[in-house]
Amino acid sequence: MRQIRMVDLKDQYERIKPEIDQAIREVIDSTAFINGPAVKNFQSNLEKYLGIKHVIPCANGTDALQVSMMALGLKPGDEVITTSFTFIATAEVIALLGLIPVVVDVEPDTFNIDIQAIKKAITPGTKAIVPVHLFGQCADMEAILDISREHNLFVIEDNCQAIGSEYIFSDGSRAKAGTIGDVGCVSFFPSKNLGAFGDGGAIFTNDDKLANQLRIMVNHGMARRYYHDYIGVNSRLDSIQAAILNVKLKYLDDYASRRVEVADHYDRMFSDNPRLKIPFRSPNSTHVFHQYTLVVQECDRDALQSFLNEKEIPAMIYYPVPLHMQKAYQDPRYNKGDFPVTEYLSRSVLSLPMHTELDGDQLDYITSSLLEFVNHS
Numbered sequence: 001m002r003q004i005r006m007v008d009l010k011d012q013y014e015r016i017k018p019e020i021d022q023a024i025r026e027v028i029d030s031t032a033f034i035n036g037p038a039v040k041n042f043q044s045n046l047e048k049y050l051g052i053k054h055v056i057p058c059a060n061g062t063d064a065l066q067v068s069m070m071a072l073g074l075k076p077g078d079e080v081i082t083t084s085f086t087f088i089a090t091a092e093v094i095a096l097l098g099l100i101p102v103v104v105d106v107e108p109d110t111f112n113i114d115i116q117a118i119k120k121a122i123t124p125g126t127k128a129i130v131p132v133h134l135f136g137q138c139a140d141m142e143a144i145l146d147i148s149r150e151h152n153l154f155v156i157e158d159n160c161q162a163i164g165s166e167y168i169f170s171d172g173s174r175a176k177a178g179t180i181g182d183v184g185c186v187s188f189f190p191s192k193n194l195g196a197f198g199d200g201g202a203i204f205t206n207d208d209k210l211a212n213q214l215r216i217m218v219n220h221g222m223a224r225r226y227y228h229d230y231i232g233v234n235s236r237l238d239s240i241q242a243a244i245l246n247v248k249l250k251y252l253d254d255y256a257s258r259r260v261e262v263a264d265h266y267d268r269m270f271s272d273n274p275r276l277k278i279p280f281r282s283p284n285s286t287h288v289f290h291q292y293t294l295v296v297q298e299c300d301r302d303a304l305q306s307f308l309n310e311k312e313i314p315a316m317i318y319y320p321v322p323l324h325m326q327k328a329y330q331d332p333r334y335n336k337g338d339f340p341v342t343e344y345l346s347r348s349v350l351s352l353p354m355h356t357e358l359d360g361d362q363l364d365y366i367t368s369s370l371l372e373f374v375n376h377s
């Protein structure tokens with residue numbers, strides 16, 4: 001059996017090596033390493049794929065979030081509501097900009113931001129909501145849009161984990177994750193569903209004026225060379241990464257289908273086990289399974305993880321420490337016990353290997369090993 005990896009970038013590359021190598025070669029030959037044609041090309045293909053007017057490429061997902069907040073004019077002291085159960089970058093940029101992160105709990109089934117909790121957290125100082133489409137499934141965007149209209153708030157979608165997934169509105173219409181709020185932010189970190197061979201990111205918006213401003217801001221606030229209209233940042237997607245992403249974008253939907261097949265297989269093996277809660281699939285969203293995350297109940301989750309690791313099956317805990325309990329984010333407003341769902345999840349979740357290259361032997365070995373522990377401990 002081939003070695004099992006949490007994310008298998010090597011075998012994925014091998015399948016499309018000639019195309020990728022050729023794309024990289026072309027950029028090298030052109031020497032247009034920054035803002036070259038490959039970047040424009042990827043940008044317009046991604047705009048088509050998403051059905052959005054503007055994609056603004058940038059250096060990574062964290063910058064995408066930061067620059068979005070800057071361009072929307074958020075000012076120190078403004079309150080920004082986000083979830084307690086996410087990767088740190090979401091809150092990090094809020095804190096770095098001097099904004100006030102207002103943390104709310106998540107829903108126990110989807111792990112996404114709790115709508116009732118958002119409503120309770122709104123004050124006259126609230127300026128924006130940052131929902132995170134965690135693990136590949138959209139937060140309840142229709143409800144979030146309703147709240148944002150009522151209170152005149154910006155919605156910034158942290159779509160770093162859900163590119164390609166679709167939100168399904170109550171009237172049956174669909175929109176791609178990241179294209180629903182005022183802006184959407186994505187990461188092309190190698191292990192994400194659309195991963196580069198290094199760092200990368202992008203911002204999505206349908207707003208022409210905002211798009212223009214974002215494009216200027218990621219390039220030192222420079223509209224014309226050496227004329228600076230805004231205080232910006234240096235955050236560009238380099239041409240080699242864009243060329244690679246342009247090739248991989250063609251396969252993104254196939255990659256998602258493969259991930260769903262793996263998730264279906266895991267579901268079949270685990271669904272009637274009382275100690276395992278399989279991922280909930282929301283009727284409001286398709287799922288692209290950035291992660292396949294079980295909730296382990298009445299069974300020692302950490303011992304299960306060690307058991308799997310000893311059998312050379314990687315399994316990870318996303319995320320072991322809720323935001324409000326992180327050392328750097330200690331805040332007198334929040335205490336242990338304030339976000340019971342997040343705290344429960346951080347003690348109980350376990351993510352299994354999930355990628356496009358898992359084969360039947362590997363899946364059988366993973367599921368039988370996991371059940372061996374769960375049924376006999």
Ligand SMILES: *Cc1c(COP(=O)(O)O)cnc(C)c1O
Nearest residue numbers: 060061062087089090160187189
């Ligand atoms: C990966 C990720 C980010 C940050 O993306 P980078 O490209 O690594 O900066 C932000 N938010 C979430 C939810 C992520 O998963």
